[in-house]
Amino acid sequence: MSIDYLLLIRSMGSATAENYVNWAVDCLAEGLDTPSLRILAGLSPRVEYDEIEPFFQKTCQELNIDITSQVDKPRQSANLVKQAYDLGEMSAEEALQIMVFLFKKSNYSDPLLAVWFCIDEELDLKGSGYEGSFYFLDEFDSLDEVCKSEWPLFERGSHLNLPNDFYRFIKCDHCGYFGEPKLNRKSLASGVISRIRGLKPKPLLWNTCACCGSCDYQNMIHPQVRAAYFNQMEDIRSDPEGTADSLHMGG
Numbered sequence: 001m002s003i004d005y006l007l008l009i010r011s012m013g014s015a016t017a018e019n020y021v022n023w024a025v026d027c028l029a030e031g032l033d034t035p036s037l038r039i040l041a042g043l044s045p046r047v048e049y050d051e052i053e054p055f056f057q058k059t060c061q062e063l064n065i066d067i068t069s070q071v072d073k074p075r076q077s078a079n080l081v082k083q084a085y086d087l088g089e090m091s092a093e094e095a096l097q098i099m100v101f102l103f104k105k106s107n108y109s110d111p112l113l114a115v116w117f118c119i120d121e122e123l124d125l126k127g128s129g130y131e132g133s134f135y136f137l138d139e140f141d142s143l144d145e146v147c148k149s150e151w152p153l154f155e156r157g158s159h160l161n162l163p164n165d166f167y168r169f170i171k172c173d174h175c176g177y178f179g180e181p182k183l184n185r186k187s188l189a190s191g192v193i194s195r196i197r198g199l200k201p202k203p204l205l206w207n208t209c210a211c212c213g214s215c216d217y218q219n220m221i222h223p224q225v226r227a228a229y230f231n232q233m234e235d236i237r238s239d240p241e242g243t244a245d246s247l248h249m250g251g
Contacts, residue, residue, distance in 0.1 A: 001026055001089065003065055005080040010067075012101055014094075017052045018045035024059065034062035074102035074110055075158060082151055092143040096120055111167050112157045118167075118221055119146060135221055149223050153230065160233045170207070171225045174214035178229050181207035181217065 001023045009015045024041035036058040043052055060067045078099060085095045099116035106113055115135075122135040131138065140146045163169075170181045184206050208215050218225045 001084070002080065004077075005084055007067060008077050008080055009098070012098065014098075015049075016045070017043070017047050017049060020052050020056050021045050027063075032063065034059060036062055074106040074113060077102055077105075078113065078154065079158075082154070085147060085151075092147045095147060096143065109164065111162055111164055112154055114167050115150065115154075115221065115226075119150075153223060153226050156230045156234075157226070160230060160237070162233070166229070167220050167226075169220045169229065170209070170217040171220070171228060172209035172212060172214055173216040173218065175209060175212040177209050177211035178232065179210060182210040182213070184208055 001019065003023065006015060006019060006023050009019065020040060021043055022045075024037055027037055028041050036055055040052070040055045040059050043055065057067065059065075081090070081095050081098050081102075084090050085092070090098075096116060096119060099113060100120045103110060103113035103117045108114070108117075118134040119137070122131070122133070122137050125131055125133060126137075137146065140149065165180075169179050171178055206215070207217075209217055220226055220229065
């Protein structure tokens with residue numbers, strides 16, 4: 001366990017005595033050695049937080065670790081979460097909650113972390129009859145499968161210059177357009193005409209493709225749609241002059 005990851009979960013108030021002890025044991029295994037570090041590594045993982053925290057602070061003083069500075073870049077902290085998850089140090093549920101915490105820490109602004117917030121919102125809707133409003137959990141057998149699908153996309157997106165609101169984009173099934181949908185408003189006249197002709201009235205507001213006007217599209221929150229969007233962004237990055245003109249992409 002890295003000190004950055006320990007400080008991250010400590011800042012959330014979710015660090016356990018076992019986390020501190022395991023970190024101290026890892027430090028000793030790496031060749032670090034101080035009096036307080038030895039004590040910390042020898043404590044029982046079942047001791048109370050108030051008992052173990054002073055030894056942790058003293059150990060950090062002896063190792064010249066500044067514990068007052070927390071990881072202040074949510075995107076970088078998310079990489080620590082991925083590492084801990086890959087090593088089996090946390091469950092999918094724990095990883096999700098930390099990613100949601102990091103999204104909030106970004107002032108709800110990081111578009112890649114927003115996906116994890118949507119997953120959490122979808123879990124809250126389970127059994128309500130409104131499933132599918134935020135994420136497509138029914139396509140996965142477990143939250144672990146969701147994480148295994150999302151981590152590679154998160155890593156790819158981290159290396160791309162993505163628009164801040166890209167997760168609001170759509171992919172048009174008709175013309176392949178990626179970008180903001182066009183918001184349509186039903187006029188009073190069209191509402192009257194639809195009732196006269198016995199047609200099914202359109203909703204007051206609805207989205208269409210901003211390029212061709214089609215109503216057949218998929219949301220960017222879907223992993224496969226994001227993968228396709230990232231493919232095009234990666235193509236543009238590798239060959240900006242030869243690829244950009246052939247793509248239909250939104251701002």
